[in-house]
Amino acid sequence: MDDLLGYRLLIADVYELAGESRRTSEAMAREVGHSAARWHVLSVVSDGPRTVASAARRLGLTRQSVQRVVDDLVAAGQLELRTNPDHVRAPLVGLTGEGAATLDRLVRRSDADRGELLRRAGVGRAELDQARGVLRRLLGALHEPPTG
Known part of the structure; x- marks a missing residue:
């Protein structure tokens, strides 16, 4: 039961962090004449072309x-x-090329803001990697068919 409570609390915190991140991303995107939705799509195709379905x-x-x-x-x-x-x-x-330049401006603006956030929170790379590892394991398990 403690594990399940821990999972529910983690998910609630992930949702809250994602919501706050979206709100600040929206404000940053507006500064350069875009929206967070446009920023997210630019970002998701930045590692190489993909279909709309794959991006979605x-x-x-x-x-x-x-x-x-x-x-x-x-x-x-x-x-x-x-x-x-x-x-x-x-x-x-x-x-x-124009899209890559826009994404670069957005990322540079975001990096300044997020760097300050990490400093205020006292969170470093090792802690972020550990948290990401836990989330990736959970995501992997969610994508696997249940056994039994």
């Missing part, structure tokens, strides 16, 4: 909501659609 899964959002943001970013010259050799009807979405 990574962000935990519906494909339709990500498609709307992708369409806006393509129209703004921040993203481009590329031919997908694996699926003709699902193009790959990739950053343009």
